[in-house]
Each structure stands twice: as structure tokens, then as C-alpha cells.
Amino acid sequence: MVGRIRNGLANSPVTALLGPRQCGKTWLVKTFASSPENYFDLHTLIARAQLEDSNFRILDGLEDVVVIDEAQEKPELFPKLRVLADRPKNQTRFLITGSASPGIVKGVSESLAGRVRLLALGGFNVEEAGWENWQKLWIQGGFPRAYLHEIAEESMNWRLDYIEQFLRRDLPLLAETHLTDEQRRRLTQIIAHKHGQYWNHSEAAAIIGVSYKTIQRHIEILKGAYILRELPLYYTNIQKRVRKAPKIYLRDSGLLHALLLIPNEAKLSAHPSLGASWEGFCIEQIISLTNSRDEECFTWSVQSGPEVDLVLTKQKGLFGFECKASDAPQRTVSMISAVNDLGLSKLFVIYPGERDYALGEKIEAVGFKNLHRILSQII
Numbered sequence: 001m002v003g004r005i006r007n008g009l010a011n012s013p014v015t016a017l018l019g020p021r022q023c024g025k026t027w028l029v030k031t032f033a034s035s036p037e038n039y040f041d042l043h044t045l046i047a048r049a050q051l052e053d054s055n056f057r058i059l060d061g062l063e064d065v066v067v068i069d070e071a072q073e074k075p076e077l078f079p080k081l082r083v084l085a086d087r088p089k090n091q092t093r094f095l096i097t098g099s100a101s102p103g104i105v106k107g108v109s110e111s112l113a114g115r116v117r118l119l120a121l122g123g124f125n126v127e128e129a130g131w132e133n134w135q136k137l138w139i140q141g142g143f144p145r146a147y148l149h150e151i152a153e154e155s156m157n158w159r160l161d162y163i164e165q166f167l168r169r170d171l172p173l174l175a176e177t178h179l180t181d182e183q184r185r186r187l188t189q190i191i192a193h194k195h196g197q198y199w200n201h202s203e204a205a206a207i208i209g210v211s212y213k214t215i216q217r218h219i220e221i222l223k224g225a226y227i228l229r230e231l232p233l234y235y236t237n238i239q240k241r242v243r244k245a246p247k248i249y250l251r252d253s254g255l256l257h258a259l260l261l262i263p264n265e266a267k268l269s270a271h272p273s274l275g276a277s278w279e280g281f282c283i284e285q286i287i288s289l290t291n292s293r294d295e296e297c298f299t300w301s302v303q304s305g306p307e308v309d310l311v312l313t314k315q316k317g318l319f320g321f322e323c324k325a326s327d328a329p330q331r332t333v334s335m336i337s338a339v340n341d342l343g344l345s346k347l348f349v350i351y352p353g354e355r356d357y358a359l360g361e362k363i364e365a366v367g368f369k370n371l372h373r374i375l376s377q378i379i
Contacts, residue, residue, distance in 0.1 A: 001028065001121060001128070004291065008117035009065060009093045013085035016071075016112075017097045019121035020226045021170070022162060024144045025097040026069050028121070032095050034064035042073040056080040063092055071096040078111035085115040099225075122226055122251050123147070125288040131369050138281045139265055141254015152264055159258035163188070166227070174221045183208050187218060191228065191248065192259035196276030198245040198301075199230070219248075226251060229284070234298035234311045236342055241303040249280040256280065278325035282350045282368070283310050286321055289371065290314070290379050306337040308347070312378065317345030319378055324351045331359040339363060348374060 008015035009032070017025055026041070033039035040047040050058055051074060059066065059080065071077055081094055123142025126134050140146050140155045143162070149155035167184045179187070190204050201215045208215070222228035229249045250256040256277060262268045268277060287297055292312055300320075301307035310321040320338055322329075329349050339347050339362050346362050353367040366374055 001119070001125075004119055005029070005032065005095065008119060009095060012115065012117040013090060013092075014081055014094045014096065014112055014116040015119065016116050017095065017119050017121055018226065019097075019099070019123075021099045021166075022143055022145060023121055023123045023226075025099075025121055027144065029067050029069060029095055029097055032065050033067040038062055038064065038066045039069070040067070041069040043070050048073070051077070059084060065093045065095060068094065068096045070098060072098040082111045082115065085112070120226060122284065122288070126285050127289065127372070131372070134368060135265060138253055138277075139257060139262075139268065141252040141257070143252060143254060146254045155254070156258055156263050159254050163255060163258060170225070171218070171221065174225065179208075179210065179214070179218070183210065187215070188259060191222070192250065192256055193273075194248060195250055195256055195273065196247065196279045198243060199248040200245055227255070229280075231283075231297060231299040231310070234300045234308075234313075234342070236300075243301045243303065247299045249283060251280075251284055253277055253281040253284070275325045278352065279309055279323040282321070282323040285371065286310060286312075286350070289375055300338065300342060302341075306334040306341065308338045308342070308344075311342065311344075314378055316378060318342060320344045320347040322347065322349045324349055326351060327353060329359075329365055331363060335363050336360065346377065 005015060005017065005028075017029060019025055030039065040051065042048055042051075056077065068077070081096070084090070084092065084094065123144065124137065124147055125142065126137055129137045129142070129147065137147060140149070140152070141159065143159070146155045146159050146162075149158065167188060168181065171184055172179075186208050187204065190207060199219070201212050201219065205212045205215045219228065219230070223230055227250065229251050231247045231249070233243055233246065250259070257263075257268065260271065260273055262271055262273075268274055286292075290312065292314070296313050298311040298313070299307070299309060300311050308320040309323050312319045312321070320342065322335065329351050335347055335349070338344065344362060346364065349359060349363065349365045350368055350371065351365060354369055355367055356370055356373070357365050359365050
């Protein structure tokens with residue numbers, strides 16, 4: 001992520017790092033400010049007063065890299081950043097962070113269009129945590145305070161507290177709809193149990209007893225808050241009935257395990273959601289490691305059975321990924337059909353082992369720790 005931020009600062013007047021609360025944005029960006037005077041944390045009264053008292057004029061004379069943390073606290077800041085970004089021969093670069101909210105989404109999309117590089121942060125990925133620590137990352141998730149806890153029970157307690165605070169404080173403000181606390185909990189539980197499955201707004205609405213549009217609104221908010229990932233179906237011109245419903249995943253495997261009350265790897269190995277958990281974890285890591293944008297990420301499935309968990313559309317070709325929690329995955333008819341129907345450049349089968357081996361033409365089993373080996377084929 002550090003490299004992506006540096007690339008953004010080198011090529012855009014404004015770089016926006018967006019992600020859920022507590023995912024490590026502040027820790028990551030502090031070192032980019034050229035001086036202490038160039039760092040503003042809008043969660044502090046001092047920084048807010050500095051900007052308010054000067055009507056943002058304090059930003060005019062700053063040079064090099066200026067960091068503005070939690071920019072969603074001051075939506076009126078974005079028109080000012082547009083003016084600063086458009087100055088002739090402008091050398092100042094602005095790095096802003098924001099937890100998802102209607103304010104920052106509107107400010108970035110309306111005021112800074114064409115001037116901003118958008119980067120999404122979802123906590124540690126396996127390169128940042130260390131490839132040797134991938135099991136811990138899978139179980140506890142990538143939120144720094146959850147991952148860094150050496151005591152698994154305390155990590156679980158932190159994640160449960162995080163979920164409760166998000167449901168009680170953030171979600172009601174973001175969604176602008178009136179679900180009860182119990183309805184919000186039930187929706188979150190449904191999402192956890194549907195992790196890695198095809199999603200239907202109407203089914204969830206019937207269970208909770210609310211309208212289709214209410215569920216749709218909450219799903220969109222959870223996606224915008226970087227809590228939920230929705231993978232749309234990849235369409236190709238084949239004479240088969242392709243599924244229409246998207247798949248949904250909780251982006252952080254640690255939050256999924258907290259919602260399902262799975263405290264450790266031993267419990268996960270015996271849980272019915274083992275396969276779905278592995279699938280979601282691998283998908284997030286692959287997307288992060290390949291720097292893939294949302295519009296490059298799909299799933300694929302036809303009514304007759306063949307499917308691919310993740311399809312990436314990259315300049316080097318179309319790549320498929322199947323995520324199998326088994327010790328030694330084998331080639332299936334579904335894999336062969338997917339390669340032929342989609343015209344995949346390669347289909348990788350990711351599993352929690354160490355040995356890589358061929359499963360057929362254009363199909364390869366790859367141990368999770370060896371993921372870095374195949375990245376050069378994709379990006």
C-alpha cells in the first residue's frame with residue numbers, strides 16, 4: 001500500500017485513502033506529511049479549529065505533502081482542495097483519508113473528479129503481515145488491533161465490540177433508515193451465513209420483515225463502508241444460462257469469524273462455513289496483491305453447475321481463481337468447462353498447502369504461500 005500511495009502522490013494532486021474505521025489509515029499516512037505543520041487530524045479539536053479559523057487559508061502556503069486525516073469530518077473542505085489542486089504549476093500534494101460516509105463520497109466524486117487517485121485500504125494483507133503468518137491473518141483478520149493481539153480471546157472481544165459499535169453508531173447514521181438494533185443484528189447475521197453465496201434482497205427482506213428497498217440500501221451502505229464486497233457476474237456470449245445474482249462476502253475474515261463465533265482454527269476446521277471462509281479470505285488477498293479495481297473483479301456461474309469463484313479482467317488476459325480448502329484439490333469438469341467457456345488465460349486453484357502442481361492445460365493448483373509466485377503472470 002505504501003508504494004501505491006507514493007504512486008498516487010507522484011501522479012495526482014490529491015490522493016484519497018478510504019476504508020473502514022480502525023483499519024490502520026492514520027498509522028499509515030502519518031509518515032507521509034512533510035512536517036508536523038502539514039498534518040491535520042480532523043478528529044482533534046485543534047486541527048478542526050486551525051482550518052475553521054482560517055477558512056482553510058492555512059492550506060494555501062503549505063508545500064510538499066499535506067496530510068488531512070478523517071476528511072469526512074469537514075465536507076466543506078473538498079471545494080477548497082479543488083481550488084488548490086488547480087493552481088498553476090502546483091507542486092503541493094494532498095493525501096486525505098476518510099472512513100466511508102455520504103460526505104466524503106459526495107465530496108470526492110463531485111468536487112475532486114479528475115484530480116484524485118482513490119485507494120481502498122482494508123487492513124493488513126498477507127505481504128504486510130508476513131507470509132509465514134497467513135493462518136493468523138485468516139483467523140483474526142487484517143484490522144491492526146485484531147491481528148496484533150497475541151491472545152486470541154482478546155482479538156475476538158475487540159472484533160465483537162467493533163461490530164456492536166458499527167451497528168449502533170455508524171450504520172444508523174449512514175443508512176438513514178429506521179431499523180431497530182435487533183433488525184440490524186439479524187441482517188448482519190444473515191450476511192455472515194450468506195458469505196460466499198448468491199444474494200437476494202427479497203429473501204433477506206422477508207426474514208427481517210422490512211422492504212426490499214431497505215435491504216438494498218443497507219447492502220449498498222455496507223459496500224460503501226468497505227465492510228462488504230459484492231462480486232457481480234461476469235457475462236460472456238455463450239449459449240448457457242448464467243446466474244444473475246451477485247455473490248457477497250464480508251471483506252475481513254476476522255469479522256466473519258466473530259459473527260459466526262469461531263474463535264480459532266480448530267473450531268473453524270469443523271465449521272460448515274470453512275469453505276466459504278477460505279474462499280472469501282483468498283479472494284480479498286488476491287484482489288489486494290494484484291491491485292485490482294472493483295470493476296475488474298467478477299464471479300461466474302451457470303445454471304448447469306460450472307463456476308469460478310473470482311474472475312479478474314487484466315491487461316494480460318482473463319484469469320480465474322478457484323479457492324479450495326482441501327489438502328489436495330483435483331481437476332473437475334467445472335474447471336475444464338470454465339477455461340473453455342470463458343477463454344481463460346489461466347485458472348489457478350488456491351488451497352492451504354505448499355506444493356504447486358499442474359491440473360491440466362491452463363489449470364494449476366497453487367499453495368497459498370506461493371501466491372506471490374504467480375503475480376507476475378497477472379500484473
